[in-house]
Amino acid sequence: MKNLLKRPGVQAFVASVICILLGLIIGYIVLLFINPQGAWQSITDVVRNFFTWSRPPQRLKQFGNTLAKTIPLIMCSLSILFSYKVGLFNIGAAGQYVAGACASLYAALAWGWGWLPCMIFAIVAGALLGAIVGFLKSYCNVNEVISGIMLNWIALYTTNTILSNVKETASPYTLYLNKENPSALLPTAGLDQLFNKNTYVTIAVPLALIIAIAVAVILTKTRFGYELRATGLNKNAARYAGMAENRNIILTLMISGALAGLGASMLYQTGYMRWECTQSSVPAMGFNGIAAAFLGGLNPIGAVFSSFFIQHITDGGQYVNTNYYSSQISDVISSVIIYLCGFVLFIKLTINRMIKPSKEKKGEKK
Amino acid sequence: MESPYAIEMLNITKRFPGIIANDNITLQLRKGEIHALLGENGAGKSTLMSVLFGLYQPEEGIIKKDGVEVQIKDPNDANALGIGMVHQHFKLVECFTVLDNIIMGVEPVGHLGFLRKKEAREKVLELSKKYGLEVDPDAKIEDITVGMQQRTEILKMLYRDNEILIFDEPTAVLTPQEIDELMQIMRNLAAEGKSILFISHKLAEIMAVADRCTVLRKGKYIGTVNTKDTTMEELSAMMVGRNVNFHVEKKPAHPGDAILEVRHMTVASKTHNNNAVKDVSFKVRRGEIVCIAGIDGNGQSELVYGLTGLEPLTSGEIILDGKDITKASIRKRSVAGMSHIPEDRHKHGLVLDYSLEYNMILQTYFESRFTDNIGFLRRKNIRNYSDKLIDQYDVRSGQGSITMARSMSGGNQQKAIIARELDKQPELLVAVQPTRGLDVGAIEYIHKQLVAQRDAGKAVLLISLELDEVMDVPDRILVMYEGEIVGELDPKKTTQEELGLYMAGAKRDEVKA
Numbered sequence: 001m002k003n004l005l006k007r008p009g010v011q012a013f014v015a016s017v018i019c020i021l022l023g024l025i026i027g028y029i030v031l032l033f034i035n036p037q038g039a040w041q042s043i044t045d046v047v048r049n050f051f052t053w054s055r056p057p058q059r060l061k062q063f064g065n066t067l068a069k070t071i072p073l074i075m076c077s078l079s080i081l082f083s084y085k086v087g088l089f090n091i092g093a094a095g096q097y098v099a100g101a102c103a104s105l106y107a108a109l110a111w112g113w114g115w116l117p118c119m120i121f122a123i124v125a126g127a128l129l130g131a132i133v134g135f136l137k138s139y140c141n142v143n144e145v146i147s148g149i150m151l152n153w154i155a156l157y158t159t160n161t162i163l164s165n166v167k168e169t170a171s172p173y174t175l176y177l178n179k180e181n182p183s184a185l186l187p188t189a190g191l192d193q194l195f196n197k198n199t200y201v202t203i204a205v206p207l208a209l210i211i212a213i214a215v216a217v218i219l220t221k222t223r224f225g226y227e228l229r230a231t232g233l234n235k236n237a238a239r240y241a242g243m244a245e246n247r248n249i250i251l252t253l254m255i256s257g258a259l260a261g262l263g264a265s266m267l268y269q270t271g272y273m274r275w276e277c278t279q280s281s282v283p284a285m286g287f288n289g290i291a292a293a294f295l296g297g298l299n300p301i302g303a304v305f306s307s308f309f310i311q312h313i314t315d316g317g318q319y320v321n322t323n324y325y326s327s328q329i330s331d332v333i334s335s336v337i338i339y340l341c342g343f344v345l346f347i348k349l350t351i352n353r354m355i356k357p358s359k360e361k362k363g364e365k366k
Numbered sequence: 367m368e369s370p371y372a373i374e375m376l377n378i379t380k381r382f383p384g385i386i387a388n389d390n391i392t393l394q395l396r397k398g399e400i401h402a403l404l405g406e407n408g409a410g411k412s413t414l415m416s417v418l419f420g421l422y423q424p425e426e427g428i429i430k431k432d433g434v435e436v437q438i439k440d441p442n443d444a445n446a447l448g449i450g451m452v453h454q455h456f457k458l459v460e461c462f463t464v465l466d467n468i469i470m471g472v473e474p475v476g477h478l479g480f481l482r483k484k485e486a487r488e489k490v491l492e493l494s495k496k497y498g499l500e501v502d503p504d505a506k507i508e509d510i511t512v513g514m515q516q517r518t519e520i521l522k523m524l525y526r527d528n529e530i531l532i533f534d535e536p537t538a539v540l541t542p543q544e545i546d547e548l549m550q551i552m553r554n555l556a557a558e559g560k561s562i563l564f565i566s567h568k569l570a571e572i573m574a575v576a577d578r579c580t581v582l583r584k585g586k587y588i589g590t591v592n593t594k595d596t597t598m599e600e601l602s603a604m605m606v607g608r609n610v611n612f613h614v615e616k617k618p619a620h621p622g623d624a625i626l627e628v629r630h631m632t633v634a635s636k637t638h639n640n641n642a643v644k645d646v647s648f649k650v651r652r653g654e655i656v657c658i659a660g661i662d663g664n665g666q667s668e669l670v671y672g673l674t675g676l677e678p679l680t681s682g683e684i685i686l687d688g689k690d691i692t693k694a695s696i697r698k699r700s701v702a703g704m705s706h707i708p709e710d711r712h713k714h715g716l717v718l719d720y721s722l723e724y725n726m727i728l729q730t731y732f733e734s735r736f737t738d739n740i741g742f743l744r745r746k747n748i749r750n751y752s753d754k755l756i757d758q759y760d761v762r763s764g765q766g767s768i769t770m771a772r773s774m775s776g777g778n779q780q781k782a783i784i785a786r787e788l789d790k791q792p793e794l795l796v797a798v799q800p801t802r803g804l805d806v807g808a809i810e811y812i813h814k815q816l817v818a819q820r821d822a823g824k825a826v827l828l829i830s831l832e833l834d835e836v837m838d839v840p841d842r843i844l845v846m847y848e849g850e851i852v853g854e855l856d857p858k859k860t861t862q863e864e865l866g867l868y869m870a871g872a873k874r875d876e877v878k879a
Contacts, residue, residue, distance in 0.1 A: 221745075223737040226724070233719045239676065240706070240714040241728045242697030 005351060012297030015347035016306065019295060023337030030336060031325070038324030046333055049316035057196045064198030066308075066315045068272050071208045072097070073307040075263025076289025078215050081298050083144075083256040085219055087232035090253060092133050092148025093260040094286025095155035096126040100261025101268050101283075102159035105275055108184030109166035109175050118184050119265045126261015127254045129155060134250035144253070152282045164277045172278040177271045186269045204266035209304065211259070216300040228252060260286060288314075288338060295341040306341070313337050369433025372397045372530050372561035373418070373449070378427035380413055387413040388424070391587040393580050395530065400552055400562045402576035402593070404569075404605055406805040409582040411565050415532060419444045419451065450523030451532040454539075456515050458507045464518050465490060465503040468525050486525075493524045497554050512661070513544040520551065531555065532563045537571055539662055542833070542866035549575045567605070569598045581605055606806050616817045619841040622652035624685075625794050625825035626673075631682035633665075633672040641680060642668035644849040650794065655816060655826040657840035657857075659833075661869050665849035666829050667709060670798050673827075674706045675699050676714075687793050700729055705792035707783055707800045709829070715783045716771045723752035723767035726786050759785035777808035784815060795819055798829045813839055833862055847871045 004010055024043065031039035045052050050062035076093050083090035090096075103125035107113040113121070129151060136142035167174050177184055186202035195201045219225040231238040231248055239245055263285070267273060292310050296302030317334040373395045380388040388410045395401050405411045416422045418429065420438040428435050431447050438444050458467050465483065468490055474482040487503055494501055499517045507515060516536060523531050533552070537545045552575055556562055566572055572579055573593055581588040581604040588604050627649050635642035642665045650656045660666055671677035673684060675696040683692045691699050700706075708714035716725050727736050727748055735747055752767040761781045763769035771779060780800065787795065797816060801809040816839060819826050830836050836843060836857070843855040845868040852874035855865065867873040 221742055223732060223741045223743055226731055226743060230717050230720065230724075230728070234713075234717045236713045237715065237717045237728065239696065240674075240708060241731075242695065242700050244697075 009297075011348055011351055012299065012302065012344070015344045015351060016295050016297060016302075016341075018347050019341050019343050020309065020337070022343070023340030026340065027333040027336045030332065031329070034329065035324045038321045042320045042325065042329075043333070045319040045321070046313060046316035049312050049319065052319045060194075060196040061198045062315075064192075064195030064201040065272070066311055067195070067205060068198075068200035068202075068270055069267065069315070070308045070311040071204045072263035072267040072285050073288055073292055073311050074208045074212060074304055075259050075266060076286050077292035077296060077303040077307050078212060078300060079256040079259040079263070079286075080289045080293040081296070081300065081303060082215060082219075082259065083252050084293065084298060085232045086228045086248065086252045087235065088137070088144050088249065088252060088256075090130070090133070090148060090256045091145050091287075091290070092129065092151050092253075093256065093289055094282045094284075095148065095152035096129045096257040096260035097264045097286045098152070098155040098159050098282060099125040099129045099257075100264030101275060102155070102162055103261065104184075104265040105174055105177075105268055106162055106166060108177060108181050108269065112181050112183075114183045115186050115269055118269060119186075119262065122261045122265035123258045124261070126264070127258040129261075130253040130255070130257020131250055133257075134253035137253070138246035138249045152286075156279070156282050159275070160277045160279070163275050167275075167277050172276050173274040174277065176274070177269070184269060185271055186266070200270045200272040202266075202270050204270065208266065211262075212300045212304050215259075219300070260289075291338045291341040294344045297344065310334075310338055310341065369430070370396055371430070372432065374430040374433075375414065375418060376428050376430065378414065378417055378424045378429075380417055380422055380424045386585050388417065389585045389587075390427075391582065391585075394590075395561050395563055396578075397561050398556055398559050399577045400556050400564055400575055402564045402566060402572040402579040403582070404567060404572060404579055404601060405582035406567060406605060409605075410585040411582060412534075413585075414582070415451070415534065415563075415565065418449065418532075445526065445528075448527065448529040449532070450526060450528030450530070451534060452516065452519040452523065452536055454534045454536075456519055458515060458518060460508040461506060463504050463506055464501050464510070464514075464521075467507060467518055468503075468522050470522075472526060490521060490525060493521055497524065497558065498551060499524075511544075512539050513541075513547065516540070516548065517551070520555075529559075530561050530563070532565070534565045535567075536564075537566070537568060538831075541661060541870040542862055543870060543872075545571065569601050572601065573598055583607055602806075614813045614817065614838045617821070619654045619820065621654040621841070622823065624649040624651050625687055626650040626827065627683075627685040628673070629683040629685070631669070631672055631684065632680040633668045633677055634680050635668060636677075640849070642849055643672060645682070646846075646849075646851050647682075648844055648851060650825040650827050652823050652825055653820055654842065655820050655828055655840040656842045656844060657828040657830055657836050658844050658846055658851075659830060659836040659865065659869060660846035662831050664846045666798075666846055668849075669846070670706075670709065670796060670829060673796060674704065700790075703793035705729075705787035705790050705795045707780075707787050707795070707797040709798040709802075711776075711779055711783055716779060718770070718772040720771060721767065722756070722761070722763055722769045722771055722774070722782060723748050725771050725782060726752040726755055726767075729786060729790060755782075755785040755789055759788075761785060777804050780804060780808065780812070784812065788815065788819065792824065794825045794827065796827045796829075799831060800828070801830075801832065801835060809835075833865065836865065837862060845869055847874070 024047065028039060028043045031042055050059050050066060053059045053062055076097055079093040079096065080090055100122035104118045104122035107118045107121045133144050133147050133151060136147045137144045163174050186204055188199055188201065189203050191201045191205060192199045219229065227243050227248055231243060231245060235245065268275065288310055292307040293303055295310065296306035314334045317331060320329050320333065371394050375391065375393045378388050378391045379386065391410065391414060393414065403411050413422065417424050418438065420440040420443050429438060430436065436447060465487055469486045474485050476482050490503055499521055501514055501517050501521065536548060540548060552562055564576055576593050578590055578592055579601065580590045581601065583605060629647050631643055631646045632641050633643040646669065658666055658669065668677065672679050675694065679692060683690060686699065686702055686704060689702060691702060712718060717728065730736060736744055738744055749767055755761065756766060759781055762778050763774050800812050816826055816828065828840055840857055843857055844851050845853040845855065845865065847869065848871065852871065853868040
């Protein structure tokens, strides 16, 4: 048992599960304090999410919705963990995501582009924003967290301004993509049939999985990944080995930005959501990506599962019984759980401390 | 009856995961004696002292003060018992005066919270006179010599009325002249009734100053001897467990053409406004080992940074094998035939959380034998290459190529770096303190490798702070003082005393490149 616990992969998994359980318990306690009557029912509904629907076709459709929103979260968490491997904390993923949304929606609604050009445009927009953070970091020594947070707001308000040109006159929302330019919707390739004709389930789903695998391969099996991880683990040694540090920082943040931008295109180009041009907060997707990246043990494949879980909980929040609780409580519960997900590294450390004494005894036997 | 011992550490055992750092060790410090604690790096000296200071709690064993058992749970307990320590790296505030540093933490304060520095100054002056510890109480730490900084540290202990004084390798940063002064101070302190623990691995110093010596090896207690009744050879055999050849065997050098030529090199300092390296010129030829000697912090590090490309030059030129590499990148210099064993193997030399095999290719990973055309690593080649180096250079690790570098011992980490840097077949090897922190066996091995490079017709530039290494290994010595080369010496003709004068800046020649 203890030998098993020493393996880093097992540790990451156990730590993630402990975080999830802790989050659920604390969420439950919060509900108990507000109103003990509906607490158990509500917390189970959060966990069950689409299973609360009694009819299988309905379940499938809701499952599809959760899946559609999981895709951008996967991309954002990949964006975070990719730069994290190089020792950079790309909190600007939120802004790069916004830039991707702006680019794909504007290209689709104002210029009538097809889905692929729109998607590529979103990738470019995200990469550009990432490149700005990278340039500031490597040539002006500006901390990537500071410049990332500032660029998040710049991206948000710029996007509000630009997308106001393609919004409905009566509402703050952008025009319907399926009415104005259906060619910009991502093809479903028959996947909608699997989810009770849920057209929000598109090729984005397999694409995101392929990208997650590609990220894992790049990080562990290529020269580029070797350089990036060396830089992240020991910047001085990387410099000593003659690796081009500045170039790698910029390239990493560009790829991170591209992933986040692509994530936005994968959500907005399904037509599931429209952009609200009066919103005054940066969409949570980029920030939830941080929690998803850590919950997934900073592993690209782990990120796929953790993203799905986080989205599952977030969506489950809408099933909290509103007879007992105000509707905002769903956000409180899911954010408590997401917050706890950030504790994975702490839990890992605790596990390590707990198994330490047994290692000592082993040393004695030698 | 009063106990003759100031401090007794009886049957101390302290375990860490995987190793027993202290295995049933007993150390008894008599009142008024100078007691040396001798052992190689990793022998358990630091752990034992940390136990005495309350930083670690031993699993077994007790500590007695004046014959009474005491519990030391943290450094505050140790201070209360009158135990003080001069650390190898001084714990002084650079921009404070000597007096401020001495009274820090125990400032005499009046009723309204004002400092009463006059009282403190009188006490400090009195102490400094009594023990012959010459300091200027109003000088700032950053402006005074290392020797005076050390005296400040000693005064700090005395000001706190400490009775038991621990010196942790106090001579590592001093010139030979300053070492003599320190020895006298230690004798004065002991004569006044202070009990001194002197941690060292330098045998000559122990023989000169200590009354008794306790030897540790690999965490075990080997014995305690009177220095009067023993010899250096006997002590070293106790420390290492076998007889060691102190002298480096080498044939006379046959220098050829210059491989490295440095002309008027100037490098700016990161920590102060002056240049760290000032207009330095020298040559290193094929088939010779040139050593840059000097006290730590006289520009040696910056010289290496400038040479290897880690820092840009302010002015000057570097010619490697006939090519101007003044502006070349680190990678270009490496490919052009420069290998670099860095000063700090953890900071620069290794990616500690990479496996040994990935560390073995740190300088060559981009070559076509390790990376294919599309950019994928050739993992099989990497493994074979790493296995080959491990075998050839006798790098020992738990799991061979897949061992994490972090889990390896310092000596084997250094061997891995040496394997990597030498296997590149460099024209010039820049070795910066290659034996720092290593045990005698590893030092012997590394010195042999340096000489082998020389004999193979390569150029070796050695940067060292260890006097024995400076005297034994190179064919020529260049002494650096305050960023300049102040003397060129022939190790066969010079003495440690003469070298010390140059290192302290007391003597200088005009050196031509």
